[in-house]
Amino acid sequence: MALIVQKYGGTSVGSIERIKAVAERVRKTVLGGDRVVVVVSAMAGETDRLFSLASQLGTNPSPRETDVLVSTGEQVSAALLAIRLQAMGLPAVSFLAHQLRLRTDSNHGRAKIRSIDVRRVLQALDEGNIVVAAGYQGIDSHGNITTLGRGASDLTAVALAAALRADRCEIYTDVEGVFTADPTICPNARKLSRITYDEMLELAGSGAKVLQARSVELAKRYKVPLMVLSSFSDTPGTMVVEENEAMESVLVSGVTLDRNQSKITLTGVEDRPGLAAKIFGPIAAAGIVVDMIIQNASADGRTDLTFTVARSDLPRALAIVNEVAVQIGASGVRFEEQVAKVSVVGCGMRTHAGVAARMFEALAKEGINIEMIATSEIKISAVVNVKYGELAVRVLHEEFFGTGSPKTAQKGDA
Amino acid sequence: MALIVQKYGGTSVGSIERIKAVAERVRKTVLGGDRVVVVVSAMAGETDRLFSLASQLGTNPSPRETDVLVSTGEQVSAALLAIRLQAMGLPAVSFLAHQLRLRTDSNHGRAKIRSIDVRRVLQALDEGNIVVAAGYQGIDSHGNITTLGRGASDLTAVALAAALRADRCEIYTDVEGVFTADPTICPNARKLSRITYDEMLELAGSGAKVLQARSVELAKRYKVPLMVLSSFSDTPGTMVVEENEAMESVLVSGVTLDRNQSKITLTGVEDRPGLAAKIFGPIAAAGIVVDMIIQNASADGRTDLTFTVARSDLPRALAIVNEVAVQIGASGVRFEEQVAKVSVVGCGMRTHAGVAARMFEALAKEGINIEMIATSEIKISAVVNVKYGELAVRVLHEEFFGTGSPKTAQKGDA
Numbered sequence: 001m002a003l004i005v006q007k008y009g010g011t012s013v014g015s016i017e018r019i020k021a022v023a024e025r026v027r028k029t030v031l032g033g034d035r036v037v038v039v040v041s042a043m044a045g046e047t048d049r050l051f052s053l054a055s056q057l058g059t060n061p062s063p064r065e066t067d068v069l070v071s072t073g074e075q076v077s078a079a080l081l082a083i084r085l086q087a088m089g090l091p092a093v094s095f096l097a098h099q100l101r102l103r104t105d106s107n108h109g110r111a112k113i114r115s116i117d118v119r120r121v122l123q124a125l126d127e128g129n130i131v132v133a134a135g136y137q138g139i140d141s142h143g144n145i146t147t148l149g150r151g152a153s154d155l156t157a158v159a160l161a162a163a164l165r166a167d168r169c170e171i172y173t174d175v176e177g178v179f180t181a182d183p184t185i186c187p188n189a190r191k192l193s194r195i196t197y198d199e200m201l202e203l204a205g206s207g208a209k210v211l212q213a214r215s216v217e218l219a220k221r222y223k224v225p226l227m228v229l230s231s232f233s234d235t236p237g238t239m240v241v242e243e244n245e246a247m248e249s250v251l252v253s254g255v256t257l258d259r260n261q262s263k264i265t266l267t268g269v270e271d272r273p274g275l276a277a278k279i280f281g282p283i284a285a286a287g288i289v290v291d292m293i294i295q296n297a298s299a300d301g302r303t304d305l306t307f308t309v310a311r312s313d314l315p316r317a318l319a320i321v322n323e324v325a326v327q328i329g330a331s332g333v334r335f336e337e338q339v340a341k342v343s344v345v346g347c348g349m350r351t352h353a354g355v356a357a358r359m360f361e362a363l364a365k366e367g368i369n370i371e372m373i374a375t376s377e378i379k380i381s382a383v384v385n386v387k388y389g390e391l392a393v394r395v396l397h398e399e400f401f402g403t404g405s406p407k408t409a410q411k412g413d414a
Numbered sequence: 415m416a417l418i419v420q421k422y423g424g425t426s427v428g429s430i431e432r433i434k435a436v437a438e439r440v441r442k443t444v445l446g447g448d449r450v451v452v453v454v455s456a457m458a459g460e461t462d463r464l465f466s467l468a469s470q471l472g473t474n475p476s477p478r479e480t481d482v483l484v485s486t487g488e489q490v491s492a493a494l495l496a497i498r499l500q501a502m503g504l505p506a507v508s509f510l511a512h513q514l515r516l517r518t519d520s521n522h523g524r525a526k527i528r529s530i531d532v533r534r535v536l537q538a539l540d541e542g543n544i545v546v547a548a549g550y551q552g553i554d555s556h557g558n559i560t561t562l563g564r565g566a567s568d569l570t571a572v573a574l575a576a577a578l579r580a581d582r583c584e585i586y587t588d589v590e591g592v593f594t595a596d597p598t599i600c601p602n603a604r605k606l607s608r609i610t611y612d613e614m615l616e617l618a619g620s621g622a623k624v625l626q627a628r629s630v631e632l633a634k635r636y637k638v639p640l641m642v643l644s645s646f647s648d649t650p651g652t653m654v655v656e657e658n659e660a661m662e663s664v665l666v667s668g669v670t671l672d673r674n675q676s677k678i679t680l681t682g683v684e685d686r687p688g689l690a691a692k693i694f695g696p697i698a699a700a701g702i703v704v705d706m707i708i709q710n711a712s713a714d715g716r717t718d719l720t721f722t723v724a725r726s727d728l729p730r731a732l733a734i735v736n737e738v739a740v741q742i743g744a745s746g747v748r749f750e751e752q753v754a755k756v757s758v759v760g761c762g763m764r765t766h767a768g769v770a771a772r773m774f775e776a777l778a779k780e781g782i783n784i785e786m787i788a789t790s791e792i793k794i795s796a797v798v799n800v801k802y803g804e805l806a807v808r809v810l811h812e813e814f815f816g817t818g819s820p821k822t823a824q825k826g827d828a
Binding site for chain 2: 016019020050053054056057058059061062064065066068069071072075076078079080082083084086087092093094096098099143144145
């Protein structure tokens with residue numbers, strides 16, 4: 001008898017009919033002999049509706065009250081699913097954050113989980129119940145309601161799975177799993193049957209939206225077997241697992257595109273130690289995450305420094321950089337509001353050379369200029385002009401996965 | 415510096431614009447130098463919408479999960495009002511039941527308040543905050559969310575006022591106070607400037623919808639000065655106070671109509687001791703409240719027993735009565751699904767005779783037959799055919815208040 005945590009996202013519980021379908025799926029799992037903890041998001045559109053109500057009553061509504069407001073979305077979903085399960089003759093009980101004792105810090109809107117006390121959940125399971133937990137919400141040490149950030153019901157599910165030492169955490173969504181590329185860009189993208197935590201992390205951090213990066217990190221840390229699959233079909237999804245020898249033959253597991261990047265260049269910067277700290281210190285202090293940094297070789301003792309930030313952070317980043325530019329005597333500040341970052345991810349890169357060369361050659365063959373390059377152990381990212389973003393993804397997908405008709409990718413496909 | 419509890423009902427917070435108007439009213443109170451605790455209901459229509467979602471997912475949804483679901487309505491209102499107050503530069507903080515530590519028993523859907531721990535509320539007030547509490551909800555000793563019954567945000571307000579030893583509890587609603595009769599039935603009904611707890615209790619129990627009877631009882635027990643007034647205008651409302659000598663001159667304070675009554679008659683019942691217990695025992699055990707009971711004089715040792723119940727309880731009451739009728743050898747069971755109960759309420763009846771006679775005479779003059787009569791110290795009720803209900807109210811209002819043009823009733827008006 002396994003213990004399974006199932007998480008259903010907003011579209012999966014987006015209507016009365018969808019909630020009935022989810023209940024049916026939970027019933028099948030229970031009838032299969034497993035114990036189930038379900039984590040639900042708010043019904044699709046509800047969180048936006050609540051945010052909109054708040055914005056009509058005040059610009060910059062306080063984070064504490066916003067959390068009190070928007071956390072009702074998941075509360076409604078949890079109660080409705082429990083009601084449906086009970087109507088089907090299945091004992092079920094809903095749990096909110098203050099009942100789960102899901103403790104977080106007090107950073108409203110983006111709180112970090114500190115602990116979960118699962119004793120009451122285990123007791124409810126032992127009494128034969130299906131537990132339906134409201135995702136996304138927590139409670140701080142003063143009893144205030146917090147939320148964990150948009151899309152963080154995944155995080156609730158993984159954290160519960162870790163705390164409960166669940167056998168599996170299933171993330172149900174509106175796509176059938178993790179694909180080698182976004183199928184709306186690459187029609188011949190293939191679903192992966194397995195992927196490693198590290199690859200999934202790099203994919204999530206490079207623009208793939210199927211799983212939230214924080215959830216994958218947590219799953220990796222606690223070795224929670226994670227599964228991504230569709231609540232709209234019965235096809236098998238993608239397992240996210242630890243790396244093992246059998247998987248080494250996978251060279252590349254996916255190609256991603258992130259169009260929400262901006263590029264800033266400081267020109268004519270004096271090339272001496274300590275200047276990078278002068279520039280990036282204040283940016284970090286403002287909570288702005290810098291993604292890629294390159295510094296051009298300098299001949300005359302002056303250099304150009306280019307870096308990327310999320311588009312939403314561009315105005316604040318520019319304000320800081322313009323100020324610093326004056327202090328350090330840079331000759332100017334340039335920026336591009338939208339650039340595209342294409343990434344190729346695969347843990348095979350650890351042991352196989354040549355992926356970068358193939359990537360650059362494929363892009364060059366299509367006349368796509370690479371503006372910046374960044375690499376990690378298992379990822380190579382290139383910034384290109386945004387108008388070439390989708391073309392770049394298609395070119396790279398063809399290079400590493402071929403143009404065969406869509407099918408599920410198997411281990412060793414690449 | 416007074417401490418005032420203000421409660422705003424569903425229509426008072428029914429839209430973004432209405433919430434802004436409520437915030438403006440709270441601001442005025444605060445600028446007047448008073449400390450304010452606000453209790454809010456769900457936005458008009460929201461509780462019904464949530465109940466309807468539940469009913470689409472299961473007949474007889476579990477009371478526990480229904481409470482988790484519907485309590486979100488007040489949570490949303492509380493957060494939105496706090497957000498609005500903050501946007502106006504007024505420090506405000508919302509409190510939910512688990513933060514108020516508003517403990518109840520575990521009777522979901524109609525829980526009774528056991529205790530409130532107001533230390534955190536007082537602390538928030540001391541820190542200069544307006545406290546915005548979600549009405550209607552509680553928490554049981556296991557941390558489950560409970561609700562106090564429809565319309566029970568009044569109860570939350572009175573209980574908070576009692577626990578905080580507030581100087582006044584103001585109940586804002588969509589009418590301007592307590593009237594001598596329903597103005598939609600009696601266009602010349604007058605607003606009362608003062609009324610006693612006992613009169614208000616009898617009015618609330620006889621069909622007047624302006625205040626929930628449980629709230630009045632609680633206010634009476636803890637001597638909470640209660641005020642009923644409109645959030646849609648600035649006219650003074652009605653004070654609900656303890657009886658004092660100056661008020662003795664008020665003979666009748668109001669005429670009410672309750673059309674949600676059903677009448678059941680057991681015919682040919684043997685007239686011997688113990689039979690009433692056989693009939694009303696099982697009805698009470700089923701949680702059905704019997705309002706009026708009359709037993710006709712019997713000549714042949716057999717009698718007719720007639721009583722009234724709330725219309726919503728009629729099917730269950732009939733099922734029980736039909737069974738008992740067979741056991742006790744009654745000759746039959748008759749019922750009327752809808753009858754009207756008209757009541758005349760006034761604490762002057764304690765000391766003045768003749769009110770009943772005037773009431774019966776006025777009804778008789780219009781040819782309205784009285785089917786049942788019940789009296790308390792300060793109330794006389796008569797059951798009449800439902801088609802005469804509104805006429806009876808008008809006739810009695812004219813008898814005790816005259817036909818003068820509408821104005822605010824003063825002490826001693828009658």
